[in-house]
Amino acid sequence: MNTKSKNNYGSLLLRVLPILVLALSVSTPAGAYTAWTNSGRGDWSDPGNWSNGVPGPAEDNVNLTMGTAVMTNQIVTTLVVKDSVCLGVSGGLELHNSTLTAYGLHTFNGGSITLYAGSVLDTDILQVSEYGGGTFSLLESSTLHASDYFQQNQEGILTLDLTGWRGSTAALITADSTLLNGGTLNLLSLENLQQDDRLVLIDSNTFNVGHWQTLKVGGVEQTLSEIADGMWRFAYDGGLYELDYNYGGNDITLSALIVPRSAPSVPEPATYAALAGLAMLAWAIIRRSRGA
Secondary structure (H helix, E strand, C coil): CCHHHHHHHHHHHHHHHHHHHHHHHHHCCCCEEEEECCCCEEECCCHHHECCCCCCCCEEEEEECCCEEEEECCEEECCCCCCCCEEEECCEEEEECCEEECCCEEECCCEEEEEECCCEEEEEEEEECCCCCEEEEECCCCEEEEEEEEEECCCEEEEEECCCCCCCCCCCEEEEEEEEECCEEEEECHHHCCCCCEEEEEEEEEEEEEECCEEEECCEEECCEEEECCEEEEEECCEEEEEEEEECCCEEEEEEEECCCCCCCCCCHHHHHHHHHHHHHHHHHHHHHHHC
């Protein structure tokens, strides 16, 4: 090869090399990391609350290790890199009338994720208490969709608010599979259920394994009795309720077998006095009309 040809190839390589580098950098982006830095409560969308800016779709590791990140009336898509590391919460995360789409969520070391006012969480997996405790709460008709699995471990607490769910055929949680390694289920607004109601707590597409170790109603622990394989009952405030872990094969449901009737109200003393006064007035009117 002559000198001129070598120079031509060298010149071509110098022109092509930057293009190759750019192409590689676009097709295989480096993973990004950002952490919540506000020790108090703050707006998720405020860049000043993050070490490396507000998380975006390209992040593969987002940590909330302090304070509480709050979403209000937001639609957020973040951490959607395939096989991403996680969105780890050992601080707090709150959604208020918001939708969050994120991969690999888990709580640990006492972290909490709470959904309010019809919020929606879309994820592939959610682990409640990967280690060290953690809570996940669905309040005020909020829902969780997990395309892969929902897992709750022994130290985890799941709080489900039943307000607004009576008569619904939808589930509070939908997941491809459910893994319950013990943990606590805390039910709120149980009194909303009526006789023979059946509510789907978790709709599992393929299978569910295990059961909750502890049941609470309004934070007060109840006694669970296993009556058959995968079926547990508990009494509360004069009513009888049943948890079925295999309803329809894979779903976890809550049924109201006996609902306590409301006790007849007892009038207050002031009410008795008012009724007596009305009776005396009526009697006086009748006597006057007779004497006329």
